[in-house]
Amino acid sequence: MSTVTTVTDATPPQLGHRLTAARLPRWAPGGIALASIALGCGIGAVAGLASHLQWGLLSALLFLAVGYAVSASVEGRRQAKDRFATSLVWVAFICAVVPLVSLTFYTVQQGIGAISPEFLTHSMKGVVATLSPDGGIYHAIIGTVEQVLLATLIAAPIGLLTAVYLVEYGRGRLAKAVTFFVDVMTGVPSVVAGLFILSLWNILLGFQYSGFSGSLALAILMMPVVVRSTEEMLKLVPNELREASYALGVPRWKTILRIVLPTAIGGITTGVMLAVARITGETAPVMMLVFGADFINGDPFNGPQQSLPLYIWQQYSQVNNEFGYSRAWGAALVLIAFVMGLNLIARGIARWRSPKGGR
Amino acid sequence: MTSSSPADARGRTPRRRGDSRRGDAVFFNLSRGAGILLLVIMAAIAGFLTYRSALALGKNEGNFFTTFEWTPDAAKPVFGIAVLTFGTLVSALIAMAIAVPVAVGIALFISHYAPRRIAQPFAYLVDLLAAVPSIVYGLWGVLFLVPHMDGLTSWMDQYLGWTYIFDQSSAGVPPRNLFTVGILLAIMVLPIITAVTREVFRQVPRMHEEAALALGATRWEMIRTAVLPFGRPGIISASMLGLGRALGETIAVATVLSTNSKLTLHLLDPGGGTFAENIALKFNEAQPLGRDALMASGLVLFVITLLVNGAARVIIARRKEYSGAAA
Numbered sequence: 001m002s003t004v005t006t007v008t009d010a011t012p013p014q015l016g017h018r019l020t021a022a023r024l025p026r027w028a029p030g031g032i033a034l035a036s037i038a039l040g041c042g043i044g045a046v047a048g049l050a051s052h053l054q055w056g057l058l059s060a061l062l063f064l065a066v067g068y069a070v071s072a073s074v075e076g077r078r079q080a081k082d083r084f085a086t087s088l089v090w091v092a093f094i095c096a097v098v099p100l101v102s103l104t105f106y107t108v109q110q111g112i113g114a115i116s117p118e119f120l121t122h123s124m125k126g127v128v129a130t131l132s133p134d135g136g137i138y139h140a141i142i143g144t145v146e147q148v149l150l151a152t153l154i155a156a157p158i159g160l161l162t163a164v165y166l167v168e169y170g171r172g173r174l175a176k177a178v179t180f181f182v183d184v185m186t187g188v189p190s191v192v193a194g195l196f197i198l199s200l201w202n203i204l205l206g207f208q209y210s211g212f213s214g215s216l217a218l219a220i221l222m223m224p225v226v227v228r229s230t231e232e233m234l235k236l237v238p239n240e241l242r243e244a245s246y247a248l249g250v251p252r253w254k255t256i257l258r259i260v261l262p263t264a265i266g267g268i269t270t271g272v273m274l275a276v277a278r279i280t281g282e283t284a285p286v287m288m289l290v291f292g293a294d295f296i297n298g299d300p301f302n303g304p305q306q307s308l309p310l311y312i313w314q315q316y317s318q319v320n321n322e323f324g325y326s327r328a329w330g331a332a333l334v335l336i337a338f339v340m341g342l343n344l345i346a347r348g349i350a351r352w353r354s355p356k357g358g359r
Numbered sequence: 360m361t362s363s364s365p366a367d368a369r370g371r372t373p374r375r376r377g378d379s380r381r382g383d384a385v386f387f388n389l390s391r392g393a394g395i396l397l398l399v400i401m402a403a404i405a406g407f408l409t410y411r412s413a414l415a416l417g418k419n420e421g422n423f424f425t426t427f428e429w430t431p432d433a434a435k436p437v438f439g440i441a442v443l444t445f446g447t448l449v450s451a452l453i454a455m456a457i458a459v460p461v462a463v464g465i466a467l468f469i470s471h472y473a474p475r476r477i478a479q480p481f482a483y484l485v486d487l488l489a490a491v492p493s494i495v496y497g498l499w500g501v502l503f504l505v506p507h508m509d510g511l512t513s514w515m516d517q518y519l520g521w522t523y524i525f526d527q528s529s530a531g532v533p534p535r536n537l538f539t540v541g542i543l544l545a546i547m548v549l550p551i552i553t554a555v556t557r558e559v560f561r562q563v564p565r566m567h568e569e570a571a572l573a574l575g576a577t578r579w580e581m582i583r584t585a586v587l588p589f590g591r592p593g594i595i596s597a598s599m600l601g602l603g604r605a606l607g608e609t610i611a612v613a614t615v616l617s618t619n620s621k622l623t624l625h626l627l628d629p630g631g632g633t634f635a636e637n638i639a640l641k642f643n644e645a646q647p648l649g650r651d652a653l654m655a656s657g658l659v660l661f662v663i664t665l666l667v668n669g670a671a672r673v674i675i676a677r678r679k680e681y682s683g684a685a686a
Contacts (some may be wrong), residue, residue, distance in 0.1 A: 049510055049514070052507060053508065053510070053511050078577055081577070082577035082578055082579040084579075085578070086579070088464060089465075089467050089468045092460070092461045092463075092467075093465055095461050095464075095465075096465050096485060099546045100488050102499075103496070103503075106499060107498075158397070161389055161390040161393035161394075162390065162393040162396075162397055164390045165390035165391050166394065169387055170394075174391070174394065177398060178394040178395075178397060181398055183672040185400075185401055187667070188607075189606070189607025189608075189609065189660055189661070189664055190607070191609045191634075192404065192660060192661045192664075195654050196403070196407055196408065199411050203411075204407075223397060227397070251382055251383055253383050254382065257386075280492070281491070281492020281493060281494065281495070283492075283493065283494045283609070283639075284609040284610055287610075287639060287643075288642055309492055309610070312498060313614070316497075325502070328498060332494070332498055335492055339490050340487060340490060347483070
């Protein structure tokens with residue numbers, strides 16, 4: 001049926017034909033998708049391809065190729081290209097969903113068995129990690145909560161004030177420099193932040209490993225995120241509110257504290273919580289600065305502590321056996337649940353009280 | 360907005376004005392101080408790392424840029440970043456090659472293709488993907504992805520082995536190699552690139568799109584002629600943000616890659632290393648000189664990410680309307 005006719009298709013329709021060009025039925029893309037998945041899996045099974053990744057890739061390729069061929073023969077080249085692009089976009093969508101679903105599912109599947117009341121309320125003190133399934137993450141939960149809390153106490157006020165400076169006062173070169181470096185700071189690798197605190201706090205000032213030095217590194221990672229999100233939120237506060245306040249003779253600082261910040265508080269909270277969610281999962285700086293203890297240490301300023309990401313890493317890398325893996329997955333499930341929960345709450349707050357025009 | 364303000368203000372104007380001036384000055388200086396503190400921190404990071412690196416480099420017996428080994432604590436300290444530079448760049452490039460097209464696809468899906476009802480929850484889902492801690496990605500990568508990559512790598516070795524880079528010199532070893540790391544990194548930076556690109560695509564002027572459609576363009580032609588050209592700077596800067604993230608990723612790489620100090624173009628062979636991964640793995644056993652050596656490599660990583668991120672921001676800044684780049 002020839003590409004020749006389809007190329008000429010682009011020119012005005014010939015006499016005697018219908019006015020509309022031939023179209024594939026509405027169910028065609030779905031049908032082709034189903035058929036190519038079946039075919040892909042069939043070929044995979046018959047050829048004995050071990051990895052399901054290959055089955056998926058094969059199906060995707062078949063879907064793209066068959067879709068293009070069918071459409072080109074019925075509808076013409078331009079429509080075929082359009083359908084090809086649509087298929088590609090859908091395949092990209094699937095590509096993103098598969099890892100997410102797989103990751104969540106696999107973590108839950110592996111982790112749910114490890115979680116028990118005992119796991120959540122005991123530390124690893126006195127547990128021979130390679131030989132027994134006992135022990136838990138209580139010390140890691142305490143460590144994570146304390147470190148993240150301290151980091152937030154440091155980073156949130158500084159970030160907030162910086163954002164206020166940028167939005168309310170910021171003119172001129174200093175503000176431009178701050179904006180630029182806040183942006184760049186967002187990309188500082190966590191391991192570099194850890195090295196910096198190590199050289200300043202531990203080597204130069206001579207402090208020992210502690211939860212607090214981990215918090216310092218986490219605070220560095222958190223600050224730019226808080227600044228950016230707060231800045232966006234403050235920009236959304238309508239100028240009329242500020243002007244009304246000035247017109248009543250309220251000084252500027254009071255306007256900011258009593259009018260601007262309360263208006264944007266929902267979005268600011270969201271930003272801070274998202275930043276908290278981000279630093280909760282950081283492993284590298286904690287690994288260098290907190291050092292990972294097996295016992296419960298409730299004092300973040302003295303001695304090594306533990307944290308959830310670090311616990312996962314240690315269980316995976318040092319023990320490297322069944323018991324270690326199972327504990328690692330259990331901790332991973334708790335960590336994911338915590339971070340995702342934080343995310344959901346944060347976005348809930350954002351929806352609930354964002355200023356108009358907010359996300 | 361409180362009840363006290365108007366009446367009070369009228370009553371005690373002169374003194375209040377003095378107060379408010381002082382309050383304003385205090386608050387202004389406080390907030391400016393916070394901004395300056397951020398600049399100081401950035402300068403301090405660069406300063407301290409440079410200082411410690413200088414200490415280490417003075418004692419290095421090898422060439423820092425061309426040496427393969429990393430043995431700073433040996434009697435004759437030798438360390439270099441050749442393997443690390445190669446591993447970091449290659450894994451990040453593989454990640455970019457996979458993640459950028461897919462991310463653009465997803466962004467298009469969310470902004471132009473998906474039915475309205477799916478688009479919002481799905482955008483949300485992709486954002487959640489960004490929230491997963493990297494250690495969990497690492498764990499999933501090594502215990503789930505690596506076994507599943509087995510078949511794919513041996514297949515690539517069999518049919519694409521002639522390209523040299525996909526040739527496996529020893530078959531049957533678990534594929535804890537730079538290629539798998541690249542794929543894992545691609546999954547990790549996907550949400551970042553998608554978030555920024557999506558915002559840019561949303562801002563394409565509606566009129567341009569409708570004009571294209573009115574001229575008889577198919578949806579793909581509309582996207583090619585109206586959406587993509589408008590979004591190109593956004594795509595580039597989003598990719599660079601993702602690249603910055605991929606270059607600095609530590610713990611996921613450390614879990615998945617089985618490291619050694621060999622530099623090979625056989626991407627499917629286990630081995631190699633990256634800056635961040637090397638720091639994390641070598642750190643605990645490092646002696647003082649070893650730590651300083653790691654700081655030297657950290658400085659290189661810092662400078663690279665600084666350049667990449669800075670470039671991304673400059674591109675974004677040229678088009679001010681892409682302020683949704685907060686991700």
